[in-house]
Amino acid sequence: MMSISAAMVKELRERTGSGMMECKKALVEAEGNMELAIENMRKAGLAKADKKSGRIAAEGIIGVRVSDDATVVVMADVNCETDFVAKGDDFTQFVEQITAAMLTADVETEEQLQNLVLANGSTVEETRRALIAKLGENITVRRFLKYTAPEGGVASYLHGSKIGVIVELSKNDSALGKDIAMHIAASKPDYVSDDQVSADVIAKEKEIFAAQALESGKPQEIIEKMIGGRISKFLAEVTLLGQPFIKDDSVTVGKLLTGNGNAVIRFARFEVGEGIEKKEENFAEEVMAQVRG
Numbered sequence: 001m002m003s004i005s006a007a008m009v010k011e012l013r014e015r016t017g018s019g020m021m022e023c024k025k026a027l028v029e030a031e032g033n034m035e036l037a038i039e040n041m042r043k044a045g046l047a048k049a050d051k052k053s054g055r056i057a058a059e060g061i062i063g064v065r066v067s068d069d070a071t072v073v074v075m076a077d078v079n080c081e082t083d084f085v086a087k088g089d090d091f092t093q094f095v096e097q098i099t100a101a102m103l104t105a106d107v108e109t110e111e112q113l114q115n116l117v118l119a120n121g122s123t124v125e126e127t128r129r130a131l132i133a134k135l136g137e138n139i140t141v142r143r144f145l146k147y148t149a150p151e152g153g154v155a156s157y158l159h160g161s162k163i164g165v166i167v168e169l170s171k172n173d174s175a176l177g178k179d180i181a182m183h184i185a186a187s188k189p190d191y192v193s194d195d196q197v198s199a200d201v202i203a204k205e206k207e208i209f210a211a212q213a214l215e216s217g218k219p220q221e222i223i224e225k226m227i228g229g230r231i232s233k234f235l236a237e238v239t240l241l242g243q244p245f246i247k248d249d250s251v252t253v254g255k256l257l258t259g260n261g262n263a264v265i266r267f268a269r270f271e272v273g274e275g276i277e278k279k280e281e282n283f284a285e286e287v288m289a290q291v292r293g
Contacts, residue, residue: 004024004027004028004032008027008032008034009023009024009027011034012026012027012034012037012038012041015034015038018041018133018134022041023037023041026038026040026041026044041133042130042133044133054138055081055137055138056081056138056276057079057080057081057137057138057139057140057142057276058079058081058272058273058276059079059080059081059082059083059085059086059272059273060077060078060079060080060086060091060142060272060273061078061086061091061092061095061161061162061272062075062076062077062078062158062161062162062163062164062270062271062272063075063076063078063095063096063098063099063164064099064156064157064158064164064165064166065099065100065102065103065156066154066155066156067103067154070153070154070155070172070174071148071149071150071152071153071154072103072146072147072148072149072154073146073147073154073155073156073166073167073168074099074102074103074144074145074146074147074166075099075144075145075146075156075164075165075166075268075270076095076098076099076102076141076143076144076145077141077142077143077144077164077270077272078091078094078095078098078139078140078141078142079139079140079141079142079272079273079276080135080137080138080139081137081138082137085135085137085139086161088135090131090134090135091131091135091139092161094127094128094131094139097118097119097120097127098113098116098118098124098141098144100118100119101116101117101118101119101124102116102144102146107144107146108146113141113144124141128140128141143270145166145268145270147166147168147266149168149169149265152168152169152170152171152172152265153168153169153171153172153173153174153177154166154167154168154169154177155167155169155174155176155177155178155180155181156177156178156181157178157181157182157184157185159182159185159186161272162271162272162273163185163269163270163271163272164185164269164270164271165181165182165184165185165267165268165269165270166181166267166268167180167181167184167264167266167267168264168265168266168267169262169263169264169265170262170263170264170265171261171262171263173260173262176256176257176260176262179245179247179256180240180253180257180264180267181267182246183240183243183245183246183247183253184240184267184269185269186246187240187243187246188269189238189239189240189243189267190238190239191238191239191240192239192240192241192264192265192266192267193239193240193241193242193254194235194239194241194242196239197235197238197239202231202235205230205231205234206227206231209226209227209230209231210223210227213226213227213230236252240253240254240264240267241253241254241257241264242254
């Protein structure tokens with residue numbers, strides 16, 4: 001049996017990013033053949049990735065990037081299992097490479113994103129699986145978006161690494177765009193304007209307000225006015241244009257845009273982990289689970 005030197009283990013560790021014991025075992029099994037050991041580890045990594053795919057990934061970071069000419073903006077929500085991995089260089093580089101590649105590629109479907117070739121020469125999917133093998137956590141690209149506005153302007157805002165916003169304006173104005181994106185991050189509007197709120201949503205709100213108003217015992221015409229007022233208030237709360245601007249609440253975002261001769265075409269706000277059911281685990285158990293895994 002061939003003896004495995006420390007230098008060989010070190011080289012395999014550097015090339016695969018895997019643990020010392022894993023590398024030594026792979027070299028023993030491959031009888032010292034470095035390339036075969038790497039190939040076997042990659043295959044095992046794919047198997048490991050499939051095994052981990054059912055685990056909840058509710059941590060992670062949002063990546064955003066704007067093209068130099070401010071006509072293209074992209075955003076990706078990439079998830080992992082722990083904040084520790086989310087803060088690591090491997091994970092943050094993966095997110096940066098995804099947003100950089102998205103800027104110049106056609107990406108509308110999940111399949112297109114998976115096959116996107118990154119700066120490292122591998123596809124998003126190959127890199128994702130290799131990272132799962134290296135970091136020992138489930139990693140997913142949960143969602144992504146790309147806005148292209150050849151005539152107008154795009155803007156973005158990142159709050160730490162957990163909340164990201166992208167905006168498309170009718171005219172290029174980077175300072176205004178950033179202010180609007182920052183406002184969206186904080187105020188969470190659901191729509192740009194009243195006309196985007198469906199009749200069903202309004203009818204449902206009316207029903208709730210009517211039930212509340214009837215209990216007041218006031219005359220019908222007063223109740224109608226009360227419902228009208230409540231609907232106006234509701235629309236102002238859920239629409240970007242109706243909300244008081246976060247930096248100056250004496251004006252609405254709508255008035256701010258009109259005053260600058262601009263308009264918001266669309267926006268998106270991503271927050272890490274929103275809508276994902278997290279398993280409640282205490283930290284000690286989580287660490288032990290990592291050790292056992």
